[in-house]
Amino acid sequence: AQSVTQPDIHITVSEGASLELRCNYSYGATPYLFWYVQSPGQGLQLLLKYFSGDTLVQGIKGFEAEFKRSQSSFNLRKPSVHWSDAAEYFCAVVILTGGGNKLTFGTGTQLKVEL
Amino acid sequence: GAVVSQHPSRVICKSGTSVKIECRSLDFQATTMFWYRQFPKQSLMLMATSNEGSKATYEQGVEKDKFLINHASLTLSTLTVTSAHPEDSSFYICSARRGASADTQYFGPGTRLTVL
Numbered sequence: 001a002q003s004v005t006q007p008d009i010h011i012t013v014s015e016g017a018s019l020e021l022r023c024n025y026s027y028g029a030t031p032y033l034f035w036y037v038q039s040p041g042q043g044l045q046l047l048l049k050y051f052s053g054d055t056l057v058q059g060i061k062g063f064e065a066e067f068k069r070s071q072s073s074f075n076l077r078k079p080s081v082h083w084s085d086a087a088e089y090f091c092a093v094v095i096l097t098g099g100g101n102k103l104t105f106g107t108g109t110q111l112k113v114e115l
Numbered sequence: 116g117a118v119v120s121q122h123p124s125r126v127i128c129k130s131g132t133s134v135k136i137e138c139r140s141l142d143f144q145a146t147t148m149f150w151y152r153q154f155p156k157q158s159l160m161l162m163a164t165s166n167e168g169s170k171a172t173y174e175q176g177v178e179k180d181k182f183l184i185n186h187a188s189l190t191l192s193t194l195t196v197t198s199a200h201p202e203d204s205s206f207y208i209c210s211a212r213r214g215a216s217a218d219t220q221y222f223g224p225g226t227r228l229t230v231l
Binding site for chain 1: 119121149156157158159161164206208210219220221222223224225227
């Protein structure tokens with residue numbers, strides 16, 4: 001069955017340090033991949049997406065992600081974290097189905113930023 | 116562009132009453148809207164997919180008579196929680212998709228429902 005795995009439930013980094021959030025997927029075909037961020041009590045904001053083409057994708061707020069087919073991964077990175085980046089991050093994949101194309105989310109990674 | 120709003124942002128109701136939540140795409144026409152439920156510190160669970168002018172498709176385990184979805188126009192979908200009970204208390208989030216089947220979903224800010 002198709003699935004999305006975010007191995008890290010919680011991550012703590014110091015402000016200014018680099019960040020990498022892991023995401024692995026299990027999917028038979030080329031997936032459509034997304035990273036969303038959710039602040040407490042808020043909806044989800046799209047950070048970036050990958051459909052095809054260049055495997056290194058640039059997003060908003062200085063984030064980027066790299067699609068690695070050989071590793072079935074789509075890890076999110078940021079070279080220098082800001083305190084305002086503290087939030088919940090969700091990786092998601094579109095599952096193409098006959099009844100409609102659905103987003104399947106990972107379980108999320110809670111990012112804490114230490115000042 | 117691609118702004119989705121939800122109303123209300125918070126609602127508290129008594130057990131047994133019904134609550135309606137609106138989801139609007141403000142600057143685009145949404146061919147498909149989705150309704151999710153999120154429990155504290157958990158991921159989003161898809162409840163149903165709604166296409167304008169047709170019946171919603173519910174995920175397994177979601178009671179369609181309990182969670183009524185109407186998608187009467189390309190910019191508005193509503194979720195009505197009927198005869199709400201405390202176990203229905205949750206964070207409900209809608210999203211809207213405007214284009215092709217794999218196009219991006221844009222999410223609303225969510226509605227916090229508390230049933231007393």
